[in-house]
Amino acid sequence: MAKSSSARFRTPMSRARGLGASHHGVGHFVTERVSGIALIPLALWGVFAALRLAGLGFDGAAEWVAIPHNTVLLSLLIVVALVHLKGAVQVVIEDYVPDFTTKTVLVLANLFVCVLGGALGVVAILKVAFTGAL
Numbered sequence: 001m002a003k004s005s006s007a008r009f010r011t012p013m014s015r016a017r018g019l020g021a022s023h024h025g026v027g028h029f030v031t032e033r034v035s036g037i038a039l040i041p042l043a044l045w046g047v048f049a050a051l052r053l054a055g056l057g058f059d060g061a062a063e064w065v066a067i068p069h070n071t072v073l074l075s076l077l078i079v080v081a082l083v084h085l086k087g088a089v090q091v092v093i094e095d096y097v098p099d100f101t102t103k104t105v106l107v108l109a110n111l112f113v114c115v116l117g118g119a120l121g122v123v124a125i126l127k128v129a130f131t132g133a134l
Contacts, residue, residue, distance in 0.1 A: 035084035078121040086114040
């Protein structure tokens with residue numbers, strides 16, 4: 001099959017466009033970086049909160065969680081950590097699992113576990129914040 005006259009005059013870059021990645025890698029890259037940056041202050045807050053909560057009993061911890069800014073920050077910590085975890089595990093799966101079917105099952109399982117963990121974590125935090133008990 002002969003190439004058309006316009007194809008002969010195209011640069012190698014213009015011929016390669018559209019043949020590579022499906023253009024979703026940038027979104028993963030940005031999500032990973034933004035969640036990583038957001039985790040720095042949230043993790044520092046989480047460590048100091050855990051040290052502070054270590055001396056309190058269940059009732060003291062429940063009162064602490066019921067403070068609105070603590071409820072929000074604790075929920076954000078869980079959600080952002082799981083978003084970051086999901087992206088990191090997905091990159092490992094995509095890079096090191098060669099079989100398409102296995103890779104697809106693992107990526108979906110990763111998504112399911114992270115969404116389930118986030119939902120359970122946030123619901124537990126909200127339940128303690130609003131009722132004071134698990």
